[in-house]
Amino acid sequence: MAVQPAGQTGLARGHESAPPWRALAMLAAAVLGIHALVLSSSPARFGPGLDGAQQRVQPLITRSITPPPAQPPAAAPESAPAKPPTKPARPKPPPTQVTPESPATSYVAPPSSDLPTPGDTPNAQAAGSAPAEDAAALAAASAASAPVAPAGPVQTPVTAVALPESVKLEYKMTGNARGLTYHANAELNWRRAGALYDAGMRVSALFLGSRSMGSTGVVGPEGLAPIRFSDKSRTEVAAHFDSDKGEVSFSANTPTVPWVKGAQDRVSVFMQLGGMLAGNPAAFPVGATISMYTVGPRDADTWTFLVEAEEQLSLPFGELATVKLTRQPRREFDQKVEIWYAPSLGYLPVRNKITQSNGDSIDQQLSGLSKG
Template sequence: MSRPVLDTPGGAPAAPWRPLLLLGGALLAAHLALLSGLHLDSLPVTPSLSRPLITRTVLAPPVPPAPSPPAVAPRPKPARPRPAPPPTQEQNPAPALAEYAPTAINSIANESAAAAPDNTPAAPPAAEPPAAAPAAEAHAPATAVPGSLRIQYQLYGEVRTLPYTADAELLWAHDGQAYEAQLEISALFLGSRRQTSRGQLTPEGLRPKRFGDKVRSEVAAHFEYDKGKVIFSANTPEAALQPGAQDQLSIFVQIASLIAAEPQRYPRGTAIEMQAVGPRESDVWRFVVDGTEHLNLPGGEQDTLKITRPRRQPYDLMVELWLAPALGYLPVRIKLTQDNGDFIDQQWRSSGPP
């Protein structure tokens, strides 16, 4: 039986498959012969990295020797107690508080002149400076307390831009040793207010002991001269007494006493300063002499000397006084103005014995 022969597209007979097998076997034999000729020991071998073991001996630092214990100082022997000294003579006790000096009055010049330069050569220093002269005693200002008097005032006032009128009366009475002053203001629908001052008369003027201020109930200030302080019944902090201290009512009479004694000492621009104690606290009032003024008042005409207490702080009360020489320099007009514009203006209407 004959084998089939594959026809090619061109019609020629196909080659048999045996030659292909022979060709593949020849190639395989050639590869095996090539591999068998190689020697594996001819390949380079990478040497292994090795490091020799090195040992080192570390020596510890030498231990310092222990310090020797400090030497103990011998304990000193206790000293023998000395006998107590004999008692010395007792010293004199401290003196009591001195009486307070009179009011200090400072004069302010209207114009200050510049000091002229000294062109004379300076004198050579003396071998020994001369001894200083003893200081002269301070001159106490003289006072002339006005006689007892009752003054009636017509009062004009304004509260929150609302005007009102009232009656006021100043009562001043003394017997040459003790005094009493009272200022009372009464207004319809507004009630009344009364201030009182009691104390002693001294060569330096008034020395108040108690000041009272009453609207509905009274509050008072007590002058304790032996302790040097003022105590307030309203339980407000105590105040230290200053020389020549006055209360807010006696200060008007004290200023009148000073100016009445020596009017020439109080020209225009002079300052009068003293402590003014109120019902709850104390302050220093400083008045400046403004000069003379002629007033036309409800009680008639009066020649006066005006003094003013200007404000030093925004809420201070400004006080203006017009003092009449015909009435012992007692005030014939008193104007008090608050910082908000409220004021009271007392104007003299009549005067006579108390």
């Protein structure tokens, strides 16, 4: 028996076991058909189906949109800063005549502590009525803090007055000026005519000339009410009392001063003091004071006199028991004024001494008296 090679034997078996090509072609066609059926029957598993129009690529159209320029935000109008509420200040008291002899009195009413101030309300419930309440509070505060006008210069009330009839008093005068002593004659003329009076003082000295002061006015229930005061040396200056306007004016063009009831001048003050002592001596014991608003040729001041002990004087006129009143100077250039009144002569001034701040003085002592 003949033996075939091994390679040839396998090749022969392969040809014998391989299927025909037609069978392979049919198998391939069947597989393709199954795949086509699966793809066409289940499109939802792989995404939405696209129609022909959607399968075409659409052109991409773009446009540029330019935003409008941003407007800057409108600046909010600045509101005027609210003025902080001001507390009513205590006003300073108006300047008055200095009178250290009497206690100072305050005429300023303190602001009320019950007035509401802004920010004191606990909530905004009364916000609508706040402006009206604030206005009322400010008005009340202004009224409360308004200074009360002072009552005027201190005046001792006149309880009684007894003025003498017309009389002329003559004095011997001794003066000291700049270390030199001189002598002169002086006189006080007092005249009454019904409700009017006229008083004049005159001093004359050899080589020194003369000086006169005069007072004219009205006599009323409370004594003298001057209308005009004059002071004449080389020229004359005067003060005019205007009760209707409530002021005293000066011909020297110095500022006016208030007129007050009971005001006197530098001549009438001598007679008014004597009239008050004569009218009610018991009202002025030793240590009592009498204050009078006294007008000079250019200004006015309150003169306060201290009642001192009785004093026996030896005068050119004779021996007289007297009551002494002294006005002590309060300021640097004030005069010291001393007046001695004689009760036996109806409290006429029988001695007058005036001392200046530099030590110069005049001393007038009664030498003669004539009535009528």
